[in-house]
Amino acid sequence: MSRTFGNPADYSGRLFDLLAFRGAVPVGQTLLDQTLFGTDASGEVCTGVQMLAQRWLLKFLTISGSMTYLPDEGTDFIGQVRRGELVTESDIEGAFNIAAVEVRTALLNEETDAMNDEERMDSAELLQITLADDSFSLTVEITSLAGTSRKVILPIPYLPIKVGP
Amino acid sequence: MGLNVTSIDELDPDLVAQTQDEFAQLVQEKYPEILLIRGVYHDLVSYFAGGVCGGLNQTEINRVLRSNSLKAIEEDPTLAEDDIVDRVMSNYRIMREEGTNAIGEITIVVSEDEPVIIHSGSIFTTNGIEYRSDDAYTARQTDSEILNPTDRILEPQGDGTYSFSIDATAVEEGSAGNLNRGTIMVPSTPINNYVTSYAGTDFALGTNTETNAELLEKLQLGIAARVMQGRLNIKGLIKEQEQFARTLDYSIIGYGNPEMERDQHWIWPMSGGGRLDIYSRTAPLPNSISMLKTATLVDVTGEGGVWQFSIERDDAPGFYEVEQVILPSDAPDTGTFEITADIRGLDIRPEEFSPDLINTVEGAYTKYQTAVIRFIDTVTDPANLTIGDTQEYRVGILAMPLIKEIQDFCLQADTRNLASDIAVKAAVPCFLTINFDIRKAAETVDPDVTSIKEALVDRINHLGFPGQLHASLIAEVTHDYLETRQNLSRIDMHGRIRRPNGTIEIIRATDILQIPDDPGNLVTGNTTEFIIDVDNIGISIVIEGYAVEV
Numbered sequence: 001m002s003r004t005f006g007n008p009a010d011y012s013g014r015l016f017d018l019l020a021f022r023g024a025v026p027v028g029q030t031l032l033d034q035t036l037f038g039t040d041a042s043g044e045v046c047t048g049v050q051m052l053a054q055r056w057l058l059k060f061l062t063i064s065g066s067m068t069y070l071p072d073e074g075t076d077f078i079g080q081v082r083r084g085e086l087v088t089e090s091d092i093e094g095a096f097n098i099a100a101v102e103v104r105t106a107l108l109n110e111e112t113d114a115m116n117d118e119e120r121m122d123s124a125e126l127l128q129i130t131l132a133d134d135s136f137s138l139t140v141e142i143t144s145l146a147g148t149s150r151k152v153i154l155p156i157p158y159l160p161i162k163v164g165p
Numbered sequence: 166m167g168l169n170v171t172s173i174d175e176l177d178p179d180l181v182a183q184t185q186d187e188f189a190q191l192v193q194e195k196y197p198e199i200l201l202i203r204g205v206y207h208d209l210v211s212y213f214a215g216g217v218c219g220g221l222n223q224t225e226i227n228r229v230l231r232s233n234s235l236k237a238i239e240e241d242p243t244l245a246e247d248d249i250v251d252r253v254m255s256n257y258r259i260m261r262e263e264g265t266n267a268i269g270e271i272t273i274v275v276s277e278d279e280p281v282i283i284h285s286g287s288i289f290t291t292n293g294i295e296y297r298s299d300d301a302y303t304a305r306q307t308d309s310e311i312l313n314p315t316d317r318i319l320e321p322q323g324d325g326t327y328s329f330s331i332d333a334t335a336v337e338e339g340s341a342g343n344l345n346r347g348t349i350m351v352p353s354t355p356i357n358n359y360v361t362s363y364a365g366t367d368f369a370l371g372t373n374t375e376t377n378a379e380l381l382e383k384l385q386l387g388i389a390a391r392v393m394q395g396r397l398n399i400k401g402l403i404k405e406q407e408q409f410a411r412t413l414d415y416s417i418i419g420y421g422n423p424e425m426e427r428d429q430h431w432i433w434p435m436s437g438g439g440r441l442d443i444y445s446r447t448a449p450l451p452n453s454i455s456m457l458k459t460a461t462l463v464d465v466t467g468e469g470g471v472w473q474f475s476i477e478r479d480d481a482p483g484f485y486e487v488e489q490v491i492l493p494s495d496a497p498d499t500g501t502f503e504i505t506a507d508i509r510g511l512d513i514r515p516e517e518f519s520p521d522l523i524n525t526v527e528g529a530y531t532k533y534q535t536a537v538i539r540f541i542d543t544v545t546d547p548a549n550l551t552i553g554d555t556q557e558y559r560v561g562i563l564a565m566p567l568i569k570e571i572q573d574f575c576l577q578a579d580t581r582n583l584a585s586d587i588a589v590k591a592a593v594p595c596f597l598t599i600n601f602d603i604r605k606a607a608e609t610v611d612p613d614v615t616s617i618k619e620a621l622v623d624r625i626n627h628l629g630f631p632g633q634l635h636a637s638l639i640a641e642v643t644h645d646y647l648e649t650r651q652n653l654s655r656i657d658m659h660g661r662i663r664r665p666n667g668t669i670e671i672i673r674a675t676d677i678l679q680i681p682d683d684p685g686n687l688v689t690g691n692t693t694e695f696i697i698d699v700d701n702i703g704i705s706i707v708i709e710g711y712a713v714e715v
Contacts, residue, residue: 013198014198015198015199015200016198016199016200017199017200017204017205017206017207018204018205018206018209018210019205020205020209051200051204054204054205055202055203055204058203058204058205058208059203062208067208067212068173068174068178068217069176069178069181069182069185069212069216069217069220070208070212071178073208106203107203110202110203111202119200
């Protein structure tokens with residue numbers, strides 16, 4: 001049986017990363033804020049299964065080829081969304097499965113035995129797809145090798161987000 | 166490419182990955198708790214700060230490293246940064262010569278004897294290259310109307326047309342602006358009564374800015390002391406003079422060299438030293454100097470009158486040969502009357518300090534050389550003329566530039582070696598013709614023959630004094646312009662050497678064209694240079710030999 005979070009005492013001496021998807025809570029659903037810092041805090045770090053979820057999201061959401069000197073980074077999922085290729089739930093599910101396999105393979109390849117099991121990839125499961133007029137959202141459960149998991153909700157607009165006037 | 170990276174896209178992906186890894190390694194040592202594989206730190210911090218910025222800095226450092234020492238520059242001059250190379254070379258008194266614009270005269274032919282105005286900056290074009298008139302010129306009908314230095318007289322051509330010449334300069338610097346005399350030049354703005362216009366003289370002195378490789382070649386000269394002593398010293402001394410800085414190469418012949426005969430002017434035919442011959446390649450191609458000469462009728466034959474004119478020593482110092490004699494009214498691309506005699510002489514004046522030249526062979530291609538030229542005019546009817554009558558002809562003389570100037574410089578009291586005299590000569594010419602086929606498969610695109618010819622001319626005319634020309638060199642240059650399934654046939658190389666004694670020697674080969682080792686005639690690899698113009702390269706493209714899939 002998986003747990004949704006670990007014991008805080010277990011995280012002493014662990015590897016950590018900067019937190020990019022802020023606002024996560026151990027239990028329940030919440031919309032994440034994709035910022036490194038905000039008005040409420042000057043930045044946070046993450047570790048354990050939260051860090052694993054972040055690794056998974058970064059790989060999954062990066063458009064393949066968009067990082068000039070890391071051409072193998074990312075997947076084609078968001079690219080397919082932008083090109084209008086994902087219209088039905090079936091389209092989205094199919095594309096997700098292909099991308100999720102890519103992400104899992106990449107994460108497993110870069111992990112080492114020295115890492116804590118809670119930071120290592122086990123599986124990612126698509127729990128729910130919600131379609132809206134201008135976007136859809138995915139609910140994904142990411143489970144670590146230790147059995148801990150994180151559910152993340154990914155709101156994905158069909159068009160790139162416009163910044164500024 | 167400048168020293169600074171101006172776009173992230175210029176970076177080498179392998180270098181970015183390497184610098185990111187190095188940066189991550191350093192961070193790992195200091196902060197072992199940070200996750201260095203995929204994550205925010207990896208994708209944002211170490212990727213940009215370590216990888217991209219590190220790659221950017223390292224790229225600029227590498228550019229400096231491959232330019233800031235002679236060792237690095239010599240390893241690959243094409244990669245070195247010009248600014249840094251200039252600084253390194255300045256330590257050895259070597260300066261990069263900037264490119265110069267070709268200059269010459271444009272002859273304009275009009276149909277009426279009426280004033281014509283050419284505005285300053287008027288553009289004339291040939292083969293896509295633009296030339297600009299140096300000043301505002303007015304062509305007038307009579308001498309009495311001449312008011313300004315830029316006024317010109319309309320010269321009757323004998324066929325009802327009139328001509329005048331203006332000075333012009335290539336708009337862009339570089340050797341591409343050099344032109345052969347007679348090349349048609351088209352005005353971009355209308356000219357009253359216009360008939361035609363062409364290069365009245367060769368357009369010359371157009372040079373490209375020196376490359377790093379050329380600077381390296383000058384390095385030895387830069388280190389050498391500027392004195393009339395050893396070979397490098399003499400070359401360095403001459404090329405240090407601004408006027409001669411862009412001259413190409415010199416071969417110094419002195420005591421002990423088999424080509425040196427001037428140091429045997431004693432009772433006994435043995436070398437006594439004290440003489441220097443400097444064979445000079447001052448330009449890629451000799452200039453074609455055009456001038457009007459008054460010829461005298463000296464004989465009448467069945468073919469026409471035999472006429473004679475003289476070339477004085479200052480007309481075309483060190484000239485090779487007369488390449489054209491035509492009537493003033495003839496178009497510049499007219500052929501030439503047959504030259505039947507070319508008798509060389511010497512004009513050595515006792516009031517000057519001059520090199521010890523005792524015959525025309527020793528004086529050939531020096532500034533002291535003169536000549537009497539005879540030719541048969543097959544156009545002018547001699548029936549109504551008598552021996553001794555005179556007539557003007559337009560004469561084209563082929564000569565290496567600056568021979569007189571270099572001779573004068575070498576004999577200056579402050580310059581010359583007090584224990585020797587120096588004779589400056591144009592290098593003995595071996596006029597080349599090259600012919601070959603480019604054999605290609607039918608589906609391949611025709612190569613750019615014009616560019617191939619220009620590249621060959623540039624390479625061969627800058628060989629210095631190699632003594633031989635290899636067909637493999639021609640193949641190497643040409644292959645830069647070929648694609649797969651395109652290759653060369655046998656390469657026919659034909660050389661015409663005009664020996665200093667005036668006789669002609671023909672050499673021909675398809676593999677190695679060797680300059681004869683004939684010091685008795687002053688023809689060796691140390692005295693003779695290959696000279697070739699684009700007009701003397703024949704390249705045919707043939708679809709032949711390659712297997713065809715059916």
